[in-house]
Amino acid sequence: MTEVAVRCRGLRQSFGEQVAVDGVDLDVRAGEVFGLLGPNGAGKTTTIRAITTLLPTAAGVVEIFGVDAARHKLATRRLIGYVPQQLSADGSLTGWENVALFARLFDVPRAQRRSAVRTALGAVGLTTVAERLAGTYSGGMVRRLELAQALVSGPKLLVLDEPTIGLDPIGREGVWDRIAQIRAETGMTVLVTTHYMDEADQHCERLALMHRGRIRARGTPAELKAAVGPDATLDDVFRTITDDTFEETGEGMRDVRATRRTSGRLG
Numbered sequence: 302m303t304e305v306a307v308r309c310r311g312l313r314q315s316f317g318e319q320v321a322v323d324g325v326d327l328d329v330r331a332g333e334v335f336g337l338l339g340p341n342g343a344g345k346t347t348t349i350r351a352i353t354t355l356l357p358t359a360a361g362v363v364e365i366f367g368v369d370a371a372r373h374k375l376a377t378r379r380l381i382g383y384v385p386q387q388l389s390a391d392g393s394l395t396g397w398e399n400v401a402l403f404a405r406l407f408d409v410p411r412a413q414r415r416s417a418v419r420t421a422l423g424a425v426g427l428t429t430v431a432e433r434l435a436g437t438y439s440g441g442m443v444r445r446l447e448l449a450q451a452l453v454s455g456p457k458l459l460v461l462d463e464p465t466i467g468l469d470p471i472g473r474e475g476v477w478d479r480i481a482q483i484r485a486e487t488g489m490t491v492l493v494t495t496h497y498m499d500e501a502d503q504h505c506e507r508l509a510l511m512h513r514g515r516i517r518a519r520g521t522p523a524e525l526k527a528a529v530g531p532d533a534t535l536d537d538v539f540r541t542i543t544d545d546t547f548e549e550t551g552e553g554m555r556d557v558r559a560t561r562r563t564s565g566r567l568g
């Protein structure tokens with residue numbers, strides 16, 4: 302049986318009157334690259350923050366490799382490397398110092414720190430610029446540095462919130478190349494949110510599409526597209542699930558097909 306890296310059941314989170322996440326069930330298999338997609342405000346970051354234990358779960362269960370995140374927060378955090386949307390690298394430190402800081406924060410044993418920092422910087426292709434101030438790095442290099450920070454503690458699950466936002470195509474490609482390589486070399490599970498449908502299509506094995514706090518469709522990119530139509534793109538899937546006439550039946554991608562048929566009839 303495939304090991305489950307992330308298991309969420311009935312995840313619910315509100316901010317005052319605002320329901321951000323409304324009963325999310327999610328399974329991410331060990332070793333896969335899983336994409337969580339959805340428009341602004343869909344609830345992706347809130348879901349990610351619950352998974353990474355940065356938000357106390359208001360309701361529902363989160364398990365990371367079988368560890369109950371609410372009951373064992375520290376043990377859960379040790380399993381996760383997290384790259385948030387906001388920049389977290391310090392421009393006044395060198396690349397090496399930035400990663401070394403995370404090695405200390407995440408309790409990498411002193412004797413292993415140098416080699417852990419070296420390995421993490423190598424994995425993201427920043428070895429030759431490790432002694433330069435991060436403030437001199439390009440946007441793509443900073444994102445790769447943040448990847449190295451998340452990798453230095455040797456996590457089993459890498460969680461990336463919009464890892465390529467604001468980068469040019471070369472920077473985006475550089476980040477995805479490194480993710481693919483790390484995944485191939487370590488078998489690490491990757492959970493990623495993105496707004497870029499082309500990236501999700503190309504780099505994620507399975508996807509869940511969120512809208513208004515709920516998961517509206519899930520499946521492989523091919524399954525999701527096929528459910529909409531023979532020549533459909535993921536953008537078409539995205540448009541379909543965010544359509545206000547979309548009817549939720551809890552049947553995942555079959556929803557998409559049903560909605561498409563309905564819109565076809567109406568159109």
Ligand SMILES: Nc1ncnc2c1ncn2[C@@H]1O[C@H](COP(=O)(O)OP(=O)(O)OP(=O)(O)O)[C@@H](O)[C@H]1O
Nearest residue numbers: 316319320321339340341342343344345346347348
């Ligand atoms: N700390 C907070 N306080 C109040 N409301 C919040 C907070 N965090 C999120 N929300 C609200 O919860 C909803 C979901 O937000 P969330 O950031 O999870 O969406 P998202 O899918 O990650 O969006 P984006 O793609 O813009 O990052 C939004 O309506 C947002 O305004």
